[in-house]
Amino acid sequence: MKKNVYVYLLLLPGLIILLLFLAVPLFSTVFRTFQGDEGLTLTKYIAFFKDSYDRGVYIRTLKLALLTTLIAVILGFPTSYYISRVSRRVRGxxxxxxVFPLLTSPVVRSFSWMVILGKNGIINSTLLKLNLIEEPLRLLYNEFxxxxxxVYLFLPLMIMSLVGVMENIDEDLIEAAESLGATRREVFARVIFPLSIPGLIVGSVLVFTGSITAYTTPxxxxxxxxxxxATLIYQNAMSLFDWDSASVVATIMILTTVFVTFLINKLSSRLNA
Amino acid sequence: MALLSLKDISVAYGKNVVLKNLNLDVEKGELVSLLGPSGCGKTTTLRLIGGFVEAKNGRFVFNGKDYTKIPVHKRNFGFVFQNYALFPHLTVFDNVAFGLKQRNIPKNEIKKRVMEILETVGLKDYADRSPRELSGGQKQRVALARALVIQPDLLLLDEPLSNLDAKLRVKMRLEIRKIQQEYNITAIYVTHDQEECFSISDRVAVMNNGVIEQLDTPQKIYNLPRTEFVANFVGFENFIELELEAKKIDGGFYKLKNSQRFKVTHFNGREDERYVKGAIRPEEIDILNEGGEKETNTLKGIIGISTFLGKHYQYVVETEVGRLLVNGSAHKRYVKGERVTLYFPEDKIVLV
Known part of the structure; x- marks a missing residue:
């Protein structure tokens, strides 16, 4: 009995740090958004969604995050499948x-895209030289x-999650499916895809939460x-010193992330059935 | 004409040649085993027939058609894997139904055929289980059902029982044989287990280093091996160099290195060669007391190390033609250094 108590003591340092630096600030952030003159109220949230600008930002963020996740899935799936099927040495x-892009800071990576997409960037100058366009395309400073x-930032997370499950799919399963009459494409649809779903969930959640909370890149x-x-939070807090509004946005962000994560899980388990 | 024939098939991975000009004919309804030590090319042969391995040269003809370039999914061969390879995300029913769904067969027909085959393998009540919930033997039955339900033109089995315990292996191999004969299905069976192979097969191909050393009935392989490798593989542990002196109707007369004479009455195709080896199992050699020499087929020897094997003692006996392994009765133990005479019955020696 006594030994057990000491074992729990080992949890204490981590618990204190989590409580002090995560749980308490999180609670106070969330709590103040529900505080009104007369007890708890949702007025601040109603105000947020009534404001067409705020609502626009919310919808845009959601759209960009979902689009990023979708593109990461589309790009990540074949890449991961290929990586999972090569020999162990080459796979590493x-x-x-x-993963290489993850090793530099998001700032550097964003700047490199500015070099590529800018007015005098590589793409525009090449297209101009080939006389395919007459004036530079506006590729930068928009949703595109x-x-x-x-996508560039978070694709590695998708690939890693997918490779993680795909490399555990036994080659024999693929051969078994083929011997039962499945073409390569059918093997993918009926065996590889369903077995990759756990990785797809993890990857999508990582990419989505990363995208919806991203600050530097946008x-x-x-x-x-x-x-x-994320920029809205920054503006509210640091430019307008309106911490209440910033907290409301932050809480909405958290709730959205939790909700979408839940949806991705639901959707995936339905795909699996 | 044979249902299946491999003609001069070669397979190589880079510089590593796995199969060398391999030829094999299998008749309809036959169960042929590929037997051999690991690395002999038996699994590669099976995978080549299945379409998972490409031949560098040679042809694979099946049912009169050239199958060399036909992709796996168009071959209609059932494949049973060593580690079962059941789809973990599907139930037993859906695993077995996989190939039928692939063939766009109507739902009620699928249901009927799946339940029928599950009944055959004794797993009717397990249709809704997940493969995780099954024992090894049950998994292998599902794998077998899944391969059989598509009514394959050929059934390929890759060491299907090697992950099961000894008792279950014996039970399962009888079942596989029974089902194979019931469905009158042609099958190729890869194994390294001799007993399993002999008990189940119509014919056995013993393989070594990428070639088939001998293709014969289990009885012939066991009693009349034709090469030293096959003889060694089925338990002929003694090889004595012989030189032909005279061939007569009732047998051949041979001279040993020490000028002793041996008579051999088994003819297995090697009796016209001048220099051969006489192979004999340890348990076929008789130990006589010293001085029991006969005119032919005896050798003098000195007992060396002995080990107790339960049914008998096994001795290492030093003779003028080399060291031999001899089994003797468990009732009498010869001591080290004892001089004995060994007798080699003329009908127990096989020429290789």
């Missing part, structure tokens, strides 16, 4: 390549560039009319 190399930046690659939730 590919994973390093895939934000999505590109976010800030650097987006323009004045592509504000997202």
């Amino acid at each position: 190399l590919y994973i390093i390549f895939a 560039s934000i999505v590109i930046g976010l 800030q650097l690659l987006g323009g004045s009319n592509t504000t997202v939730l």
Whole structure:
């Protein structure tokens, strides 16, 4: 009995840090958003969604995050499948390549996209030289560039999650399906895809939460009319010193993330059935 | 004409040659086993027939058609894997139904055929289980049902019983044989287990280093091996060099290195060669007391190390033609250094 008590003591340092620096601030952030003159109220949330600007930012953020997740799934699936099927040694190399972007800061990575997408960037100058366009395309400071930046930023997470489950799919299962008459495509649809769903869930949740909370990338690659939730929080808190509004946005962000994560889980388990 | 024939098939992974000009004919309804030590090419042969391995050269003809380039999913061969390879995300029913759904068969027909085959393998009540909830033997039955339900033109089994315990292996191999004969299905069975292989097969192909050393009935393989490798593989542990002196109707007369003479009455196709080896099992050699020499087929020897094997003692006996393994009665133990005479019955020696 006594031994058990001591074992729990080991949890204490971590617990204290979590309580002090995560749970308490989180609670106070969330709590103040429900505080009104006469007890608890939802007025601040109603105000947020009534405001067409705020609502626009919310919908845009959600859209960008969902789009990023979708593109990451589409790009990540074949890549991960390929990586999971090569020999173990080569696989390690590919994973390093895939993860390489994670090793630099998001600021640097956003800047590199500015070099590529900018007015005098690589794409525009090439197209101009080939006489395919007459004046530079506006590729930067819009939703397009934000999505590109976010996909680039979070694709490695999707690939890692997917490779993690796909490399555990036994080659024999693929051969068994083929011997039962399935073409490569059917093997993918009937065996590989359903067995990859756990990785798909993890990857999608990581990419989605990362995208919806991203600050640097939308800030650097987006323009004045592509504000997202994270920038809105920053503006409210640091420019307007309106901490209440910032807290409301933060709480909405958390709730949305939890809700979408739940939806992704539901959807995936339905796909599995 | 044979249902299946491999013609001069070669397979290589890079520089590593796995199969060398392999030829094999299998008749309809037959169960042929590929037997051999690991690395002999038996699994590669099976996978080549299944379509998972490509031949560097040679042809694979099935039912009169060239199958060399036909992709796996168009072959209609049932494949049973060593580790079962059941789809973990599907129930037993859906595992078995997989191939039928692939063939766009109506739902009620699928249901009927799946339940029928599950009944055959004794798993009717397990249709809704997940493969996780099954024992090894049950998994292998599902794998077998899944391969059989598509009414394959050929059934390929890759060491299907090697993950099961000894008792279950014996039971399952009888069941596989029974089902194979009931469905009159042609089957190729890969194994490294001799007893399993002999008990189940119509014919056995013993493989070594990418070639088939001998293709014969189990009885012939066991009693009349034709090469030293096969002889060694089925338990002929003694090989004595012989030189042909005279061939007569009732047998051949051979001279040993020490000028002793042996008579051999088994003819297995090697009796016209001048230099051969006489192979004999340890349990077929008789130990006589010293001085029991006969005119032919005896050798003098000195007892070396002995080990108790339960049914008998096994001795290492030093002779003029080399070291031999000899089994003797469990009732009498010869001591080390004792001089004996060994007798090699003329009908127990096989020429290789």
